[in-house]
């Protein structure tokens with residue numbers, strides 16, 4: 001890569017929305033850090049990007065269902081890059097058809113672990129690199145599916161459904177967004193969250209067994225806006241291309257403090 005190139009990490013860019021966003025960012029000239037578990041799809045995207053002659057890319061494998069892997073991934077990025085301009089926390093799962101609660105390598109409910117805790121830890125660990133590289137942005141790909149976190153039972157040992165677990169983890173991303181934006185005020189790091197588009201044609205939606213209602217392109221337009229557009233307010237939540245209001249828990253300071261404490265306990269990564 002060229003030392004002046006904008007460097008952008010898109011988690012979960014071996015498939016679906018993340019892959020399309022990675023393609024577009026590279027087409028704009030960026031160096032894209034492609035991430036996922038599937039090496040074959042990751043390397044295929046890197047080859048495709050290099051074949052276009054625009055931008056550049058490199059693939060890194062890391063399972064976000066393991067805090068140790070998240071830590072190792074962050075360490076590698078810090079070793080390999082002297083700047084990081086944008087982090088898109090996009091990787092996610094929605095186990096709609098599995099009635100059984102599943103746990104991560106660390107024993108945490110799997111949606112909470114992959115969709116939220118991994119992004120929390122990765123962001124915190126990469127924050128020094130991002131702030132040094134300011135102007136920088138962090139985009140959290142959340143969802144309009146939002147269920148308040150039950151702090152008495154955040155791992156959903158009671159009343160588990162895949163839909164509830166997904167929606168709780170997605171709202172957690174938004175609480176984190178609001179929290180981090182407050183903390184980073186004045187540092188030229190814009191933090192946002194969004195619902196990209198409803199039921200896009202992706203593997204996640206196919207495997208959930210529900211009919212698609214929008215295209216990956218629509219979702220990618222919404223993510224690209226938050227990565228590149230001027231006038232985006234830090235701490236904001238977008239529904240597609242429009243600013244929107246998230247579930248009330250996102251604006252509850254006590255809930256955000258409780259999530260901060262929980263995240264520190266579950267990941268061992270300090271919150272500030």
Ligand SMILES: NC(=O)c1ccc[n+]([C@@H]2O[C@H](COP(=O)([O-])OP(=O)(O)OC[C@H]3O[C@@H](n4cnc5c(N)ncnc54)[C@H](OP(=O)(O)O)[C@@H]3O)[C@@H](O)[C@H]2O)c1
Pocket residue numbers: 011012013014015016017018035036037038039041062063064065089090091092093114141142143144195196197198199200201202203204205
């Ligand atoms: N699809 C929708 O309609 C919709 C709507 C609202 C929000 N969203 C959000 O948009 C984001 C992308 O969703 P998508 O529909 O594009 O899903 P997708 O096509 O299933 O892609 C998911 C991506 O996440 C990665 N991933 C999943 N589990 C992982 C793990 N444990 N470790 C590392 N990477 C992992 C996958 O990589 P590997 O396959 O390589 O492991 C893949 O690249 C998600 O955060 C989702 O919640 C989607």
